[in-house]
Amino acid sequence: MITPMRWIAESMMKAPVNKIIPFSNVDGPGNRCAIFFQSCPFACLYCHNPETIQMCKNCGACVNQCPAHALSMEEGSVCWNQDVCVNCDTCIRCCPHLASPKIQWLDVDELYQRVKKLRLFIRGITVSGGECMNQAPFLTEFFHEVRKLNLGILIDSNGFYDFSQYPQLLELCDGVMLDVKAVDPQFHQTLCAQDNTTVLKNLDYLLSINKLEEVRTVLLPHHEEQNRKTIEYVVKLIDNRCRYKLIAYRSFGVREAGVKKFGTGILNENEMKEYEEYAKSLGNVTVTLV
Ligand code: SF4
Ligand code: SF4
Known part of the structure; x- marks a missing residue:
């Protein structure tokens, strides 16, 4: 039973979108x-949306840069x-903190x-x-409501949080699209x-609770050994129980440190095909190349 105080607290809950x-x-x-929520415990060098990593620190550096006077303190x-x-x-490009001032704090009902x-026009929602x-906690309340609309619900996650601690949330969603960025611990840390x-x-x-919708790995130029190591681990483990998406690194939107490490190149079609063939040589797997 939800106490009045808890109901008030939950109904006041807002999330940064x-x-x-x-x-x-x-x-x-x-x-x-x-739906893309702000802030992330990872800080991936190849992130395409680095402005989503941190919450705004209200330093004010972007305010006077805005040509439309849309920002103020x-x-x-x-x-x-x-x-x-x-x-x-412009505000995103000049922010020194991997943040954005363009955040909406929405409560469950607003979202x-x-x-x-x-x-009437969508099959479902994906939270990312x-x-x-x-x-x-916000997602759990939100999913409760979305379920009433008979829509599918997917979670797009980097896997930082231990999903076994969120049984209610998992019960309410159809599945998780999980990033496995690298299997090598040191390389993942880097x-x-x-x-x-x-x-x-x-x-x-x-996998054990049948809630894995898809696994995704970004394949990096000049890191063939790491790419193959991760592919091998994933293919053998999932054993075709979900899709495996292999994504070619692209430098568009990547911050300077990432471009410095991985360059401006992109894995070409032939290289991606070779990775697909490699994955298929390891076992039964359904691969999508992006
Ligand atoms: S994107 Fe940022 S800098 Fe550009 S008009 Fe909007 S608030 Fe201003
Ligand atoms: S978005 Fe970035 S630059 Fe603008 S106030 Fe926030 S932290 Fe400062």
């Missing part, structure tokens, strides 16, 4: 509403005026109402980030500034 894409066909099967906090913003992203408007599991123990534990756990 970086972006909502009403119709996406790249965030899971079918046409989906993709009020009582020590940066305020974003969505109505006059021209989405030039639910946005999804509800789309329900940043790392959406930073908002696990790549993401975090350990991969929990990621690999999640891979096992989600």
Whole structure:
């Protein structure tokens, strides 16, 4: 039973939303509403949306750079005026803290109402980030509501949080699309500034409860040994119980440190095909190349 105080606390719960894409066909099967939450415990060198990594520190550095005067400081906090913003992203480019001032703090009902408007046109929703599991209590409440719309629910996660600790959340969603960025612990640490123990534990756990929708690995130029090591581990473990998406590294949007490490090149079609063949040579696997 929900006590009045708990109900008030839960109904007041808000989460920082970086972006909502009403119709996406790249965030899971079918046409989906993709919701990107702000902040992430990883700081991957090749992240395409590095402005989603940190919460805004209200340093004010972006305020005077905005050509549309959409930013201001009020009582020590940066305020974003969505109505006059021209989405030039100058603020994101000049932010020294991997953050964005363009965040909306939404409560469960506000987010639910946005999804509800789309329900006739989408197959489901995907929550992403940043790392959406930073908002696990909010997601649990939100999923409760979305389920009433008869929509599918997928979680796109880097696996930092131990999913075995969130049985209610998993019960409410259809599955998790899990990033396995690297199986080698040291390389994972270099790549993401975090350990991969929990990621690999999640891979096992989600398979065991049939909640693993997809595994994704970004393949990096000049790192063939690491790429192959990760592919081998994943293919043998999943044994075709879910899709495996192999994604070619692209430097677009990547911050300077990432470009310095991985360059501006991209793995060509032939190289990606070779990785696909390699994966298939290791066992029964359904591979998608991106
Ligand atoms: S994207 Fe940022 S800098 Fe550009 S108009 Fe909007 S708030 Fe201003
Ligand atoms: S978005 Fe970045 S630059 Fe702007 S106030 Fe926040 S931390 Fe400072």
